[in-house]
Amino acid sequence: MTPQSTFTIMAPIDPRREPELLELLSSMNEAPGQAKGDNALVPFAQLDTLHFARFVILDDKTLEDVRVYDLEVPTYPRYLAFLGDVDGDPTAFLEELVQKSEQGLRAIFSCCEGFEQGTDLAGWMKDHDTRVIANYVNCRGRTVRRIREETALKQALDEYLHTHEAVLGGDPPREILAKLQKFVADEKSAGRLTLSVDDPTPVGWWIRNALHLVGVPLLLLVALPILIVVAPVLVIRLRYLEKTDAELCARVDQAHSDALAFLEDRDVTNQFNAMASRKLGFVRLVTLLGVLATVDYAARHLVRPGRLGRIRTIHFARWVLLDGKRRGTFFSNYDGTVESYMDDFINKAGFGLNAIFCNAIGYPRTNWLVRDGCQDEQKYRNFLRRHTLPSQVWYKAYPGLTAVDLERNRRIREGLESSSMTEQAIRDWVALL
16 A cells, blocks of 8 residues: 655745745646646646646635734735645655756745745755644555556456447356456557556555554653643633634625635635634634644544545645644645535534634634534534635546546455355445446
């Protein structure tokens, strides 16, 4: 198994160079916000282990929300964020990226503060790779190579079934399976299909994952005496804060909403970026860090592959804190419309949504951390749209395929390669076709 990893490069933009930066990013697209795989600056399609990538200018339009605390509006730089989801080691990926797109990356990053003509590009990107505090992968070990091979397999089976429909129509499921297995074996022998064997899982990954699996509960066990004393105080204080939290859920500016909609629904998958300032105080900081650590642990060790809670439409997602943890960002790649995406979170993961985002200034008031909040759907939708940012450039390695499609293709392949299945399992497998 090849595990997936991320990179999240963030750097302040030189304000004088921002118009040039916008022009460069726009030149990478074949449609608004949609990258050309073979664009001249960063030819994403040449990077065989890259699932998703994007360039986003983090221009937070909600900084004035701190006025509800009678505070002056802070001054933060506008960041350029370059992030991606890749198979295997992110350092090795970035080295390949530099080899294939050094001049283009230099042109883009020269618009950032501190990047000079002679800057070591690989070292600079490594220095600006920002820690992800919580990460979600739809199906760990499902590589870009595997996705493309299983997609080709599904297409070959569809064509075979279409041309042999009259012959196969009356066959029992087990005979259909046997004929399709023979067809696939013949296609592989002829070199028309490739179904590669997964690479071995790196030993280092197994060790790190096992240490994380065991280490986090052990740390909690060691800290339990302190938590027993401190937790009730924190919970009571949190409940007091919830009762007095300001809500900033006015309807979003229509021009902003229209600009976001203009970039959406150009594929079955969409990109999503949200940014907000954290509510003030130690209690909110501890709550946010604790919840995100729990999300990260659950995503790595507890949730079923292909599901974030009960949500099946998210390919990759991550949470990143910046500016001394005073602000947070959330990035994801999801299937369907933004409306269905919000509905999924409200109806299938509302408690988790509340636990995380209730720590953002202006979020609809929660009750004991996980109740209420997003259940007021109009307030939640207004809040989220206010904090959503567009991606200037977004790339997907397998357009037209949803996460459910990828799962179906995996099951089809596994059925073909299985040496023994029950009659019911074969019937279920045939139904996938």
